[in-house]
Amino acid sequence: MPKIVDHDARREEIAQALWRVVRRDGIRAASVRTIAAEAGWSAGAVRYYFPDQDGLLSFAMELVSRRVGDRITALTARGGAKGSPTVVVLRYLEEALPLDAERKAEFDVWLAFMAQAQAESGAGTLHDTVETVHNGLRELCAELVNALAEAGALRDGLDLRLEVERLHALIDGLALHAAIQPNHTTATRLRRLLRLHIDSLLSEKPLQTKDFSSTERQVRRKPD
């Protein structure tokens, strides 16, 4: 009788081994060999899940994407963040910013993945994954901006589509700056800049917090 392998459980196990390597030594240290050693598997068994370095990077990127998606789903499942519109929006966006070692490791994976995807000629597989992740964050920005609009919290005359793009670009730029100069673009500064930006979009008339809390429950994000 053939051996029955629970691929989901093994995939989860290899994902955890990969993440320990990335957290400890960085994404560049992740190879079929180092991950096999970490998991206590043979290199051959690891190659079932990712045959080469591009496959490994894709696996890592999907893992990061799932981690961010799961946190946002969990946040929404708990009834969403509570507080003023700015606080609620910040709470969601913080899940995508490198504010601690875990999220910094996630961003490093994304950066390595993107640089590798840029090296692909034409529209390769890596580039498709980059676009999926990129569109996921844009979608989150769109849902948050729309929730603010529906709550009547935004200034008059904003072009919502452009504001989604601006917020999205700002978040990626801030994440990049935190990666380049962690001692300058600290977690505190990231939060301050993001708060400043959200505040600049809001109308100056005071808003009932509960108005926004109810609208905010519309913010749902499918895990990637």
Add this chain to the structure above:
Amino acid sequence: MPKIVDHDARREEIAQALWRVVRRDGIRAASVRTIAAEAGWSAGAVRYYFPDQDGLLSFAMELVSRRVGDRITALTARGGAKGSPTVVVLRYLEEALPLDAERKAEFDVWLAFMAQAQAESGAGTLHDTVETVHNGLRELCAELVNALAEAGALRDGLDLRLEVERLHALIDGLALHAAIQPNHTTATRLRRLLRLHIDSLLSEKPLQTKDFSSTERQVRRKPD
């Protein structure tokens, strides 16, 4: 008598060969071998200027930095840009955005360089260069924001230091988005978003264009 080599001229020649390779085939195609072939030199002669792949990336990054710096210096030397504060500021910032094939190739070099620098453990040489380039763009943002402030063009109550950071992050985020999805984040959209952002910083009272034009001449940037 030893052969006299004009290293500046040879360095310029190799820089031009490197740039032709990058423009045509991307930074990943650049190697000691491909650049030697392009320049019609021996690999040994090229290795004098960059012994290995990290050295090549550093050389390319310095070249990009010089190109951007030279354009900004030339713009200022021509008396700066003319027009409303927004137009003038945009004109400078556009030199750092991937709005055409030349500037897109520059950004690709920067991205590859940064991903490579992130892979260095601790504070390596590549990382120092990343910080120098990063600080150069921040400095340009600071000079532009300060010029707007001195011309009395800004809204009241802005925290200038934070606004410099926000502008800087937005520019890098936009550049990243143009690299990831050139068909979505087009040159037209980049310009619109940047204009929207600058406009959002300006006071609503109309400003004499000539007031700003004179202040704007204070915008000077040292070449990197």
